[in-house]
Amino acid sequence: MHTILGESNRMRILGRNLRCYRGKIMPNYSRRDFIRATGGILGGAALGSILGCQAEQGRNSRWDGFKYAMCNESMAKLSWDEQCRIISDAGYKGVEIAAFTLVKEGVGEIGPAGRKEMVSVMKDAGLECVGLHWLLAPPPKGLHFTTPDTGARRKTLAYFDELIDFCGDIGGPYMIFGSPKQRNTRGITIEEAKKNFAEGLAAVADHAQRRGVKILIEPLGKRATDVVNTMAEASELVRRVDHPAVQGMFDFNNTPNETEPFHVLIGKHFERIRHIHVQEQGGKHLGTGNAVNDYVKAFQMLKDLGYDQWVSLEVFDFSPGGRAIAEESMATLKQIENKLV
Numbered sequence: 001m002h003t004i005l006g007e008s009n010r011m012r013i014l015g016r017n018l019r020c021y022r023g024k025i026m027p028n029y030s031r032r033d034f035i036r037a038t039g040g041i042l043g044g045a046a047l048g049s050i051l052g053c054q055a056e057q058g059r060n061s062r063w064d065g066f067k068y069a070m071c072n073e074s075m076a077k078l079s080w081d082e083q084c085r086i087i088s089d090a091g092y093k094g095v096e097i098a099a100f101t102l103v104k105e106g107v108g109e110i111g112p113a114g115r116k117e118m119v120s121v122m123k124d125a126g127l128e129c130v131g132l133h134w135l136l137a138p139p140p141k142g143l144h145f146t147t148p149d150t151g152a153r154r155k156t157l158a159y160f161d162e163l164i165d166f167c168g169d170i171g172g173p174y175m176i177f178g179s180p181k182q183r184n185t186r187g188i189t190i191e192e193a194k195k196n197f198a199e200g201l202a203a204v205a206d207h208a209q210r211r212g213v214k215i216l217i218e219p220l221g222k223r224a225t226d227v228v229n230t231m232a233e234a235s236e237l238v239r240r241v242d243h244p245a246v247q248g249m250f251d252f253n254n255t256p257n258e259t260e261p262f263h264v265l266i267g268k269h270f271e272r273i274r275h276i277h278v279q280e281q282g283g284k285h286l287g288t289g290n291a292v293n294d295y296v297k298a299f300q301m302l303k304d305l306g307y308d309q310w311v312s313l314e315v316f317d318f319s320p321g322g323r324a325i326a327e328e329s330m331a332t333l334k335q336i337e338n339k340l341v
Contacts (some may be wrong), residue, residue, distance in 0.1 A: 069094030
């Protein structure tokens, strides 16, 4: 239901945006017509006009608030039941899963009964499954999505299909494709790696669509990988694959190679953003840095645009412990919300 409502809301907002170019009411152009009509290039003034119209229209539309989720890997040493209870007790409504934290060799270890039990535990805790991330982090070992080694790519795609089924079985709508070490160049050019990336995504997209799952390309900074480092590159890869099951997302921490502020990036790429990862810059949990001030414009943009998908806490410093990370981050999210209009 969330996915269906999200797509409907997104198309309604996109339609409004196209009609508000330069503050004027425009015909019901398709996105392609709009790009053709504007020469495919939007200057700063034009973008500002569109974002202003988005914000004005968004404030006049119904918005039900942010949905917060938390990734589970900071609590990998705890039982699944304990993880879910901590996340729920802190006020989150969803859990995002790094599958490698649950298995020794691969998700095939979790059979039908185990998957049903996972769903039952989530429901008992009042949580929804957001989906999966860190898709190709080992175990299993030896996976790589863009390698020139065709045998390794076949093995990786076969496991990716297993992940799609696992995600579908536990009710997850999204698979966030970060996995920097499993998509970087290996003796080939960046363009060749992107070509392999697109071909691999196209190969699994129909399966994902049948299972009600969307694969979301996560831009990552050059400090992590050399393949797809910006929102623009991610959007171009989505266009190249051209399949409804392949879309994009936004991660606050993975923006070191961007040249525009968070809120501008969100406004530009909103039609492809299906998910948000949030944390302090550097990957620590919220409340340890200046996110409470620095992210306000971005959250205001999301609110103005009627964003109705998940905002998911993903951190990389687990030392404070899962409960402290969950509670302190939620308190910061509420502080950000209190600054919005």
